[in-house]
Amino acid sequence: MQQLFSALADPPINPEVPAPSAAPIITPLAVKILAYADDTLVYPHDTQKFHRLQSTITVYMKASSALLNYHKTIATSLSGKPSATRQALLTAHGITAWHGRTFATPLIYLGYPICSNITQRNVAFQKLYDSIRNTIAIYSQRNISISGRVTILNSLIYPKLWHVLRLTTLTKTQLLSLRSLGASFISFLLL
Structure with a gap:
């Protein structure tokens, strides 16, 4: 040795x-x-x-x-x-x-959309948006504090977004719409 x-x-x-x-x-x-x-x-x-x-x-x-x-x-x-x-x-x-x-839809590898055109990127975004919106709708039905909602958003909901954003570029408008989903969840607004 x-x-x-x-x-x-x-x-x-x-x-x-x-x-x-x-x-x-x-x-x-x-x-x-x-x-x-x-x-x-x-x-x-x-x-x-x-x-x-x-x-x-x-x-x-x-x-x-x-x-x-x-x-x-x-x-x-x-x-x-x-x-x-x-x-x-x-x-x-x-x-x-x-x-x-x-193709209209992106190729998916390990959950990452591999996009070759804008249409594929928009389809990938819509799927991500719908997934996050549906998850937020489920948690919105519960009586959870603001601190609890922030924890849920950061540990259960947004990791889907962080995963996709490693390889997929979204537009500023798309990112702002995802941010507004999170803000409405934290502020108890109905979706």
């Missing part, structure tokens, strides 16, 4: 070796895969990387006796633009579901 610590310690200063003139340049790592439990989001950059991914998945499935649910797999482009070439490649590998910017 001591060897590990000494290897990690600062090396001795050698007066014959000049000190570096600038800090080393650190390049950011590219995100290629995101995974949480059994939900995975993969970003293959090109056809070659897609084939390498498919090969790796096949080896994993053979080694583990696990199966990939291709019927649950949805492909999309980060730009939202459809591509006949990509769709043909995906279909050849059993991936038949596609989502793009021409």
